[in-house]
Amino acid sequence: MSTTQSPLSLSTAMKFHILALLLVLLISKFSLLNGCHDDERIALLSFKSFLTDPSDRLSSWQGHNCCSWQGILCSDSFNVITVTLRNPNPNGFIRSTDSELFSTTNSKSTAINGTISPSLFTLQYIRYLDLSFNNFQFSKIPIGLANLSSLTYLNLSNAMLRDSITTQLANLTSLRLLDLSCSFMIADISSTSYSLSSLRTSIQSTSSHISNGNVSSMNLNWLRGMHNLMVLRLSGVDLSKASQLLTNWAEPISALSNLRxxxxxxxxxxxxxPIDQFLNLTHLSILSMDFNFLTSPIPIQLVNLTSLSILDLTSSHLQGLISELPHLKQLYLGANQNLSIDLASMFAVPWPHLQILFIQATNVIGSIPTSIANITSLTHFYAPSKIPAQIGELQNGRYLSFSGNKLFGPIPPSFCPVNNAHLMNLDLSNNSLFGTIPSSLGNCKSLISLNLGLNSFTGNIPNELQWAKTLSSLQLHDNHLDGPFPRFIRHLQNLEFLNLRNNRFTGKIPRFIGKLQNLRIVVLKSNSFNESIPEEITKLQKVQVIDFSNNKLSGPIPYKLSGLKTLRNRPKDNIMLGYVISFAYTGVELELVSKGMVHQLEVVFTYTSGIDLSRNSLTGNIPVEIGILHGLYMLNLSHNGLFGEIPRTIAKMRGLESLDLSFNYLSGEIPMALTSLDFLSYLNLSYNNLSGRIPTGMHFNTLYGDGSSYIGNTFLCVIPEGKICDNNNSSYFNPEMSDAENAREKLFFYGIVVIGYGVGFWGLFGSLYLMKEKCWNGYWKFIDMVAVRIVQLMGCK
Known part of the structure; x- marks a missing residue:
């Protein structure tokens, strides 16, 4: 028997469902308006109160809806599950030749500073926590982390923590990623040495680590129980005592069977x-143990880790031989001088997946086998050895570097096959290569950087290089190349760095150089270029450094300098030029004479600037318009034939730190306005025809008080102690005169005076003695009159 619901009951049921739906929507709307739970919002605000935020990254942390705050993510139930405050712009650094750290950027710091508040660890639902690359001022790893048992991702890397890891992390058994690194790799040229006489560099290493905190661990037992861990990063964590005191120090790692x-x-x-422990890691894909003290051969058992694709053992004091590891994609073994690598044996078996091979600064046995050209996946190859012709045939080779490896002989004529569209960076610098540069390099049409400097190449530069239109950096310095200025360069419109220093080029500098609008550095130093400097050089809007020194240039300095826009304003950024040239650091070698010394700059920033026209035969006046170059750091016009006065407009060059106008024919006074150049730390005006007083000022007086800046200016006068410098009685400044010479001059002067008085006295009295008595009376009357006059004058004073 069926029953039929009345229309009334259906209507009531429908109203009930609609009412329930509205209630749910109202609750959802209320929840969305209020955001996260009050206790969690209060905990986050308490965490914020312990921090300073120079870049206002936490400016959105206000109001009730904390789920909408920057760096916060909530679950469907409005519990905070993610706090990600990783510094978005960690500083980049490079270590220079004097081991100082240089920042690769000058942007405002975005690191959060302070300490980690315990309130953060009341967020019991949090699964993702990233506080990396901030500054927690060497505080300890918080013990409250143990409360966050739901964490699957924890990144405290490079956050300026200082502690010893014991049990702080023992309860975090759900972790899949743990990063406690307190160091990161930077480019390192601190071991680069150079000789000012030979101008040869020797590069031993290309990277090092910089510490961001101080974390250590006596053992790794705290890893036990983290069976879900897939990524473990402990770079920079001090494990020295663990590895020294414990035979099986890596045993806890062997239990992490899911580690990748x-x-x-x-x-x-x-x-x-510790290969026995690592063999249990059957899923391991990346293993980095670089910059350690392993002092052992590479274990042959590594071949059994078939899942391993990247192995980095750079600079780890390895020794012995290396066997085949054909399953690898990337292999880094550089800077292990005691490690022997037999390339013929190594590549006796195929390496079908190899992409990067870095074996510089190792003991390579034999030459590179021609079979390496069959590795079509190889893109980066850094190795010391002879250059086989087949190396240029790598189908995907992008970065080839054989710099500083004592290579001997010519570049194979067929080095770069036709239409090579892959090779982007070729560095063969600092070797003993000779012969001519092969025209086949023009086939490498994707080249961004070509460095053949510091070799013994001869002849002309092949015109075929004009087809490498993407070239940004062309370094051919310190060879024996000759001929006129290469005309094909006019086609390289992307060129930013041109270095032809120390060759045998002749002829004039072409006018088309002014059309290379991307040129930042142009170095033609120490060649035999002649005639005048083309006015078109002033159209290089981006140029930072012009070095035409030590040539045979003549005529005046171009006077319309307003086109040098980059030199008109001191740049605010602080970017390394190598990164400007390409997306990868290609290296820029620049020799710059500044402050009276030759500087080898392996690091060139966007603020590095200078004009060096010294040691030529330039004539005429120094352009008055030079004063608009406010961003110029160094100006060297010495050893020319310039005349006229020093322009007073130089005082407007507020960024000038080094000024050398020595060995010219400049005349007139030194402008007083020069005393306003607060950054000026080197000044040389010696051997000119300058006159008048040397300006004085609080800062200016500190510049070479010994007078070495003013030697050879006969009519310059100074105001040393006890001397007067005016139009009537000038004390001419001669700093070359030694104290002994001054003493001899004074002795000679007093001797002449004594002789003069003696001759005058006896001559006078002798003649009076022979004359009559009335002459004596006249003489004594004259003496009385002079005495009375002297007394009257003294009384007036």
């Missing part, structure tokens, strides 16, 4: 590679 990435770089690990 293991980074133990720069940990102070000594002894052997």
């Amino acid at each position: 990435v293991l980074r133990l770089s720069n940990c102070g690990i000594s002894g052997q590679v």
